[in-house]
Amino acid sequence: xxxxxxLLAALLLGGLAWAVQAAEDPRPFVVGSLxxxxxxxxxxxxxxxxxxxxxxxxxxxxxTLGALxxxxxxxxxxLVAADTPDDAPQTRRLAAQYGLAKAPxxxxxxxxxxxxxxxxxxxxxxxxPRTHFYDAEHRLEAVSGVVPEARLRQWVAANLx
Amino acid sequence: xxxxxxxxxxLALACGxxxxxxxxxxxxxxxxxxxxxxxxxxxxxxxxxAVSVAADEQGRLWSVDMRQGQLWLSRSxxxxxxxxxxxxxxxxxxxxxxxxxxxxxxxxxxxxVVVSWSQALPKLHTGHVRMARSEDGxxxxxxPVIVNDNREEIGHGFNAMKMDRRGNLAVAWLDGRERxxxxxxxxxxxxxxxxxxxxxxxGKTWTxxxxxxxxxxxxxxxxxxIGPDGTAVAQWRHLFAGGVRDFATTALKPGAPLQxxxxxxxxxxxCPHHGGDLAIDADGRxxxxxxxxxxxxxxxxxxxxxxxxxxxxxxxxxLDAQAGHPTVFADEKQVAVVWREFDGQRYRLRRMLSSDxxxxxSAPATVAEAEGATxxxxxxxGAARPLVAWGTAAGLRIVxxxxxx
Numbered sequence: 001x002x003x004x005x006x007l008l009a010a011l012l013l014g015g016l017a018w019a020v021q022a023a024e025d026p027r028p029f030v031v032g033s034l035x036x037x038x039x040x041x042x043x044x045x046x047x048x049x050x051x052x053x054x055x056x057x058x059x060x061x062x063x064t065l066g067a068l069x070x071x072x073x074x075x076x077x078x079l080v081a082a083d084t085p086d087d088a089p090q091t092r093r094l095a096a097q098y099g100l101a102k103a104p105x106x107x108x109x110x111x112x113x114x115x116x117x118x119x120x121x122x123x124x125x126x127x128x129p130r131t132h133f134y135d136a137e138h139r140l141e142a143v144s145g146v147v148p149e150a151r152l153r154q155w156v157a158a159n160l161x
Numbered sequence: 162x163x164x165x166x167x168x169x170x171x172l173a174l175a176c177g178x179x180x181x182x183x184x185x186x187x188x189x190x191x192x193x194x195x196x197x198x199x200x201x202x203x204x205x206x207x208x209x210x211a212v213s214v215a216a217d218e219q220g221r222l223w224s225v226d227m228r229q230g231q232l233w234l235s236r237s238x239x240x241x242x243x244x245x246x247x248x249x250x251x252x253x254x255x256x257x258x259x260x261x262x263x264x265x266x267x268x269x270x271x272x273x274v275v276v277s278w279s280q281a282l283p284k285l286h287t288g289h290v291r292m293a294r295s296e297d298g299x300x301x302x303x304x305p306v307i308v309n310d311n312r313e314e315i316g317h318g319f320n321a322m323k324m325d326r327r328g329n330l331a332v333a334w335l336d337g338r339e340r341x342x343x344x345x346x347x348x349x350x351x352x353x354x355x356x357x358x359x360x361x362x363x364g365k366t367w368t369x370x371x372x373x374x375x376x377x378x379x380x381x382x383x384x385x386x387i388g389p390d391g392t393a394v395a396q397w398r399h400l401f402a403g404g405v406r407d408f409a410t411t412a413l414k415p416g417a418p419l420q421x422x423x424x425x426x427x428x429x430x431x432c433p434h435h436g437g438d439l440a441i442d443a444d445g446r447x448x449x450x451x452x453x454x455x456x457x458x459x460x461x462x463x464x465x466x467x468x469x470x471x472x473x474x475x476x477x478x479x480l481d482a483q484a485g486h487p488t489v490f491a492d493e494k495q496v497a498v499v500w501r502e503f504d505g506q507r508y509r510l511r512r513m514l515s516s517d518x519x520x521x522x523s524a525p526a527t528v529a530e531a532e533g534a535t536x537x538x539x540x541x542x543g544a545a546r547p548l549v550a551w552g553t554a555a556g557l558r559i560v561x562x563x564x565x566x
Contacts, residue, residue, distance in 0.1 A: 053195055053199045054196060055431075056379075056432075089195075090195035090196075091195075093195045094195045112503070112508075115505070117483060123459065123480060123481070125435065125452065125454055125459075125485055127429060127434075127454055144431065145431035146430035148430075
């Protein structure tokens with residue numbers, strides 16, 4: 001009986017999560033979008049995770065971030081997919097699979113990814129995943145490639161109080 | 162004019178082409194995952210954004226580009242100012258990868274036209290290396306064949322192909338069979354592997370598939386060149402100990418030892434989708450160009466090598482202008498290096514020249530600019546002059562470095 005109640009609750013929550021997702025399509029990421037994201041989280045630690053639908057190394061890190069977010073609801077994670085606006089339904093579905101349905105989502109909306117990368121970080125040459133760690137003062141630490149789980153935990157421990 | 166279609170490029174698009182395993186949602190039917198749907202869209206793309214151009218012995222230029230699953234052959238007799246369509250390479254449309262690090266390839270000599278490409282299979286990040294050959298100057302092609310003799314539905318792709326004027330022809334590609342075999346035994350295999358086949362008669366007959374290297378990066382194009390002795394040499398991003406993805410090189414012949422071609426120390430748990438390029442000059446000196454994101458010294462580099470002796474790595478390109486995707490040309494004394502930068506508004510092709518086999522170099526200069534999305538620049542295969550082929554939103558451009566400013 002309790003099992004059924006849990007199942008029903010899960011279905012209900014799942015449905016709600018779906019409704020929330022459906023309402024919030026990933027926003028188009030253009031030049032200036034990162035500044036907008038940073039302003040929104042001014043004074044707060046933040047992880048901006050750049051990824052893409054076809055990136056096979058990305059799910060490892062995103063799943064870890066999803067698990068960390070469950071454990072630490074105060075953890076600010078913003079997802080930016082280096083795909084195209086046409087890929088928005090897929091980025092949304094994948095983010096949900098990684099437990100990041102509620103994280104704000106953006107998707108690259110410029111035919112020239114270099115233009116966005118120059119705005120984000122001139123020294124980023126497109127490797128994915130790419131993770132931006134901002135502490136409360138928004139000092140940036142950028143990492144290319146999958147960030148090991150231990151390092152993500154360390155960052156959360158150091159920055160979330 | 163060959164028009165190119167650019168889908169917004171996504172760097173990590175085919176990162177798993179050779180993984181041969183679904184990293185996410187593996188319990189679902191492959192076609193049901195968002196990743197697989199993305200793959201399906203890519204393999205049904207209406208037009209490719211990556212083209213190739215080769216010169217024949219008369220200096221005429223031949224291009225291949227993908228439209229609706231068919232490769233179209235075109236020819237220019239005016240140095241690349243205009244191209245006239247000749248016809249289709251593959252009569253039956255198929256899913257052909259023609260973007261980023263995966264492009265159709267062409268080699269031409271006399272009446273022989275050889276075209277190779279990566280055919281995408283329905284399963285996520287899987288494919289076959291394909292080839293079709295014409296003996297009548299491209300008017301008709303024999304039905305395409307599959308080059309990889311392992312026919313599992315796993316990754317075989319990112320092929321490179323080069324031919325010399327004596328009929329030596331080489332194809333090298335990234336192949337997931339070793340990884341697949343390890344997985345069947347319940348083991349793990351890091352990265353992919355490089356396989357190759359060669360021909361000595363302009364592609365009429367071929368050697369059996371042979372393995373060149375184990376444990377390579379999964380989705381960076383392979384650099385390939387044929388030396389004055391007719392032996393091909395490959396350069397690829399390798400998986401060294403500790404997850405370091407630097408470059409390695411070796412000759413395409415049995416028993417040739419693997420040599421480390423760069424000591425960047427780029428430890429990255431991802432595939433950067435950024436292969437290098439290789440040219441061999443008339444005296445057999447090998448000229449390498451590549452990109453590294455190593456924290457110690459990121460950016461573009463050039464070095465030459467004679468036998469086992471490697472020269473010092475020379476940094477080039479503007480790190481703050483997204484300098485990337487270098488390509489190299491070499492003949493008797495001249496070496497030319499071209500790469501792409503972005504100035505915030507438009508892409509530009511930059512070049513540097515050496516007239517003493519890579520000992521000293523000119524200052525860099527801009528030789529072309531383009532608005533909108535562009536393909537990666539590559540030197541025209543088999544050209545006696547340093548001609549760069551560059552796909553732009555306004556069409557395919559051929560830049561002759563000897564005429565450029």
